[in-house]
Amino acid sequence: MEQPHFVFGHLxxxxxxxxxxxxxxxxxxxxxxxxxVPHESTNYIWRxxxxxxxxxxxxxxxxxxxxxxxxxxxxxxxxxxxxxxMVFGIFMISAGWAPRLGSGVTP
Numbered sequence: 001m002e003q004p005h006f007v008f009g010h011l012x013x014x015x016x017x018x019x020x021x022x023x024x025x026x027x028x029x030x031x032x033x034x035x036x037v038p039h040e041s042t043n044y045i046w047r048x049x050x051x052x053x054x055x056x057x058x059x060x061x062x063x064x065x066x067x068x069x070x071x072x073x074x075x076x077x078x079x080x081x082x083x084x085x086m087v088f089g090i091f092m093i094s095a096g097w098a099p100r101l102g103s104g105v106t107p
Contacts, residue, residue, distance in 0.1 A: 024081035026052035
């Protein structure tokens with residue numbers, strides 16, 4: 001029995017996990033760079049971090065209590081995104097929709 005292509009045979013798995021990881025790392029970059037640039041800076045790296053992570057920070061602001069300072073919202077969003085990525089990965093693996101490293105056949 002031949003396995004599907006490692007990348008193209010499991011494209012939904014790769015796209016969703018990559019997007020969640022990219023956004024989570026952008027939240028970390030946004031948090032760290034927030035100490036050096038003002039919130040409305042025109043710096044292209046800062047604008048990139050904001051463009052990638054605005055939706056996640058917006059969601060995190062609605063999921064956590066209002067006493068969490070806006071400075072920490074990118075970290076909260078990062079935690080939610082990495083957690084969501086792990087849960088999604090476990091679901092995909094258990095459903096058999098994620099790629100396998102081995103052939104799955106034991107001698």
